[in-house]
Amino acid sequence: MKIIKKFSKLLKNEPLIIKRKLIHKLPKKIKGIILKFPKSAQIKDEILLTLDGHERKIFIFPSPSCPWGYMFQRPQQLARALAKEGHLVFYLVDTSFPYEPDWNVRSIFKIEPNLYLYNDNVDGKYLMDALLNHQLYVWQYWPHQLKTITNWESIHEGIYKIYDCIDFIETFDAYDTILNDFEISIQNSDCLLATAKTIENSLKCFEKEILYIPNAVAIEDFQEYKSLDWPNLEDIKNQKKKIIGYYGAIAEWFDFETIEYLATVNSEWIIVLVGEVYPAVEDRVKKMECLDNVKLLERISYDRIPYLLSSFDVAILPFILNNITLNTSPVKVFEYLAGGKNVVSSPLPEVLDIEGIFIGRTKEEFEEQIRKALELKSDEHIKTLKEIAEQHTWQKRVKKILEYI
Template identity: 30%
Template sequence: MINDIGDLLTNLLFATKKIIPVAIKQSIKDTIYALISIPKTKIYVFRLNKIISDHKKVKGYIIYPPTLDWDYMFQRPQQLARQFAKNGYLFFFCNKSYKSRGFKEVEPNIVTCGADTRKSLSAINDVIVYISWAGHINFFRKLKYTKLIYDYLDSLKVADSKGKGLFKKHIRLVANADLVLVTSDILHKKLLLEGRIKKTILVPNACDFKHFNIKKTINKNFEDINLIVNKNKPIIGYSGAFAEWFDYSLIKYCIKKRPNYEFVLLGATIGSSFHRSILDFPNVNYLGEKRYKVLPYYISCFDVAILPFKINDITRSTSPVKIFEYMASGKPVISTNLPECKKYKIILVSRGKKDFVNNIDRGLGLSRNKNYILKTQMLAKRNTWDKRFNLISKYL
């Protein structure tokens, strides 16, 4: 970019050579090429200092290493970033993609950092480093940090099928962290058994209640879901990732047993795990991944929301963010036998395929029960990101 500016300014000088004296023109050219020769890191340090000077009243600085992109599957790291920003911190969110460039303030007090800016972050003093992947064990060492927060949010097997490659790094992070967050009871117990419970707090996933608590309305901009709604059939919906823990055998069983129900699937496909054969059923509608901004409208069109996960080491440790988003939308929630779902009596937890189908039927009946819907929304309201941050803030 600097080279482009240099070329532009130099060409401008040649175009105006009758106006600018030769000596002055040469001096300006020397300055331009001196700027071009400045290392990019120094240029970004200059821009970084400008950003910091524009946010003089913040409580502190948070840096999140390149784990995912800001606009990818808006989830826990982005939600906590919003909470830090909302509560007076300047949050630097490093995008994972190498296509991301420069600094950009995407929301008040939230600055995304491109791949070319990362080295410049070491210029910030007294930062809090927030890490959610053990593979970033060496990232914080390059920074002038005063506090390290490690968010142990999933089983290590999510990123490493056997979990062995990350385990040593995980142990080192837990030992070095000033505060460890865990999302589920099982992950909490694992740290307890390892004797690493000091400075650890249980912070399950949550929801942005106001974002998802909307009434079902017809929006002409969303033709894909509107076409399904107009069929006037029960809509059984899922929103989330299609990864190795998604139970295709279960969902196919449900689809076959309830051919008069419309099954709507929303979310990103991860790797090669998506079973395209599911699309052969006439009552299956895969609508792809939806932006977080419009996701509440799609979920509002569900009659019942489902969580068809396999039961394994990964899902036993999972705190599903979707259950709270579903409930904020006022939807009955049907899940498989997940430990974190069993904590909430209002969720219809299933202990087999037949039970899951029966609970879908039961959920459809409850979807017309105003008292039940109110209870689901009240539970969601008690599990918001605001409340989770209030817990974290006590340890900052």
């Protein structure tokens, strides 16, 4: 207790985010006391209450995880879709992400019907103990999660392992055993998924059955949206120019050359880029920002995307071709379509097979395709785009996986 009091005193004048980051680095026992995690018995009782006497599949997304409150991507969307199918889902989070809702989770935290965020401060051990007599479906999507799952298997024998190969291996933060963990995860899986056909082909050497499950969209999230108080975006809209828009990561695979070309030769357009700038490209972004009609806005939460998308005249996906993008199934393409927006994209393999997408193979062709897209704006055409999106929903993807299981 003296150590905790001393630590609390040291943190007294620190900003909230710094406090949270420092607390996360403490030994689990001390962190558990400071953050007031419930006792194991209470956590197990709360878990059992969620079962509610119903016979349904129990899916668990392990830690370390993609934070629920960060970029809302494939893992979160699949968890939501499984819950909507009536299955019980526990999505593990931890205090490494110092923002809501992840930071505030102590035991279980209900997000939607059947869907719970979970943190017991011992990497899911109490979850395994509470569900010892139940069949569990563990949905792994990072090699980094192998250690957690291996520990769970020493406690619980009834684990069905899904390995969701979501990205090219070089996309992940590297560590000494990542390739070994990746191979073991695949070899030990009961169900192997691939998000892209190139990934599917690369996995064939493991001689396992592979389900091709590309990314998708939650159509209902884009059917209607609320107006937001967003001065920076309103200033852009008030300029009465065509808005060519992109949202997502601005990283090493972003095609800066094409964006600079588009902005330079089209003063009647405003190119709006919304997302997190990766450290490796910060200097490149500063150069691009010197152009008057390129506007960068900070990353926004998923629930704000439909309103942002409504302001675009054309949505773009300007990526260079490399090992990462050649193995990528871009979520945003389906979201663009669901929002009724024409899409101009680089020739990514996973995009070429989607109906209704304009493809620009060079910067000049990219500009030409944007001009064509700007002309197609009838109600009937927008309806067609939304119908294409409806062919690619998370619910459809999940049903295919459930049929296999």
